[in-house]
Amino acid sequence: ETGVTQTPRHLVMGMTNKKSLKCEQHLGHNAMYWYKQSAKKPLELMFVYNFKEQTENNSVPSRFSPECPNSSHLFLHLHTLQPEDSALYLCASSSDRGSDVAFFGQGTRLTVV
């Protein structure tokens, strides 16, 4: 148990669906992150929030839309995804940005059909 909880653990969605991934941390951290882990590719940092403000968007397509209503919760809203978006989506948090140790959730395994 890392203190970072992600729901759902598994999600299957059609290309026309809209769904949201949820991440919650009770570690008192100020920074939260979304990562994408695809087969045979390095972990890709998608979004960074620091004190609820988005500080980084690594050229992620607009069909992925993050939301950070407070420093404990992070969402990833999904709409009109493509099959190549199927991956493990990992949420992480750290006390501050960057070089601090990150604590990861168990991920949401997303399959787009």
Add this chain to the structure above:
Amino acid sequence: AQKVTQAQTEISVVEKEDVTLDCVYETRDTTYYLFWYKQPPSGELVFLIRRNSFDEQNEISGRYSWNFQKSTSSFNFTITASQVVDSAVYFCALIPANRDDKIIFGKGTRLHILP
């Protein structure tokens, strides 16, 4: 360019053997941080170690040890007397100090410890 290379895609060893996971990095920065994370089948990445570029001292934590060599840009990880519970994917990562939100992960090494 910033890059992390884990050349070993998959390794299998028999329990109780020692195993070393290689990590080679590239960066132009003089100040940076290196990490190792473990990803068990449950999915979450678990922090193992962080090392800053000014601290080349090797570290030992139980059966785990790390060898940081700036001269060869390597940060290798050794598990001594491996156990089945060590089976996981291991990631090496680099954060340049001047772009502290640009963490770069290697592709990972999948380690199988056979009973």
